[in-house]
Amino acid sequence: MTWSDLVTSAPLVVAILVAGAVVVADIVRPGRSGPVLAVSLAGLALVFGLTIVTGATPATAFGGAYTVDALTTFLDGLFVLIVVFTLVFAPDYLAPRGLPLAEFAMVLLFAMTGAMLIAASADLLVLFIGLELMVLPGYLLAGYHKSDGFSTEGAIKYFLLGSFSSAIFLFGLAFVWGLTGTTRVAEVADALSGLVAAGGVSTGLALGLAFMTTGVAFKIAAVPFHYWTPDAYQGSPTPVTGYLSVGPKIGAFALILRLFVEALGPLKADWFAVIVVLAVLTMTLGNLVALTQTNVKRMLAYSSIAHTGYMLVGLAAYAAGRIEGLQGLLYYGAAYSFMNLGAFAIIAALQKRAGVTSNLETFAGLGRRETGLGILMTLFLLSLTGIPPTAGFLAKALVIVAAVQASQDGVGSMGLLAVVLVLNAAVAAFYYLRVVVYMFMREPQSEQPALRHGRLLWGGLVVATILTVVLGVIPGPLLDIVRNAAAAIG
Secondary structure: OOHHHHHHOHHHHHHHHHHHHHHHHHHHOOOOHHHHHHHHHHHHHHHHHHHHHHOOOOEEEHHHOEEEOHHHHHHHHHHHHHHHHHHHHOHHHHHHHOOOHHHHHHHHHHHHHHHHHHHOEOEHHHHHHHHHHHHHHHHHHHOOOOOOHHHHHHHHHHHHHHHHHHHHHHHHHHHHHHHHOOOEHHHHHHHHHHHHHHHOOOHHHHHHHHHHHHHHHHHOOOOOOOOHHHHHHHHOOHHHHHHHHHHHHHHHHHHHHHHHHHHOHHHHHHHHHHHHHHHHHHHHHHHHHHOOOOEHHHHHHHHHHHHHHHHHHHHHHHHOOOOHHHHHHHHHHHHHHHHHHHHHHHHHHHOOOOOOOOEHHHHOOHHHHOHHHHHHHHHHHHHHHOOOOOHHHHHHHHHHHHHHHHHHOOOHHHHHHHHHHHHHHHHHHHHHHHHHHHHHHOOOOOOOOOOOOOHHHHHHHHHHHHHHHHHHHOOHHHHHHHHHHHHHHO
């Protein structure tokens, strides 16, 4: 390890130190959330600044196993923002239930370091280490409310299926290593190019590709590997559910970009059809099952599955020859993160009073009882639906346009994929707008006084709202960033 290695990996190193500093802050001031939040947010601000500075110049570290490029910078910045929003939204939910903030923040920060390691990986082994460092804290967070049976049940299901998927994924990596003789991403791509030119995909390589696709599909909750998602989301503490719906998902898509787009790029003609099928199944089943849900957290879990399908359309468009597909996927990841975290933050705010469920009846009369929360929830739901001028509309438009462009290039299945996406977005409008109907057109079953929410929660909601609107109205700056990020690997 050299000094230049430490400089290049400074955001990751500092993120690890911040997690340690949170533990120290809790030891010095035990049971006090203020110092923990101050240390966490100040440290995350430093990590974000270092991410921008180090990302200005592409570089590699640790013998080429760690790389910093435009994609790394974009993803690291997004991971930091996701954790910031989660930490800001969490105290109002955790405090009434006696759940400590310090352990929550520390585990969340370590999960972020795993996602950052994935984003910077240029080696298959480092990629796998980053994946495990990201998902293992997720199991802890899902079961964070130890006295809640639903939380424990969701965590066990998440852990068991997550462990199986990691093992399957590792089998796939072993096949690739055995056939190429290297774990470096660039060298794997070169070796696969040679193998494809020499005679196509061998049985062993096809088996390895199948294992890796299955493992990754579990991580992004693609159908039919989605069964853990509804129970894990419904049982987890609501701030954790918000994080799980975006953090590990974006991290898993970062893994897809480094593995499938970079390392397995020469095989994209072989995995293209699988991605198309996964996209159709995922968005369709996710939306159809969401229609039947009466619990909003569970509904948003199936909604999250559907959004995975939408993002896979962008990946399919790239495999069909359109770099715009990657741009749409990256933009979608950012837009979805802010609007979905905002929606879960409002659910958490309603559950500040212990014993309140996330059933539809909880939202009845919210527009009259707590008008501000009702209006913001409506905005987030409209963005998730894809109504202009929100970020959700533009995100869907970008992946649809990329699919249509690929269809015009002669890939007929992409035109069908675009049509399926549009139809699914129309179906999703029903269950999203049903929540709006309950908030403004239904009377509550029992009158309860409005709750007082902390300034941190309101501040986070305001910022999430601004981002949801601004990214839809003034998308230029973010579009420039995702173009550079996509170009770094496309």
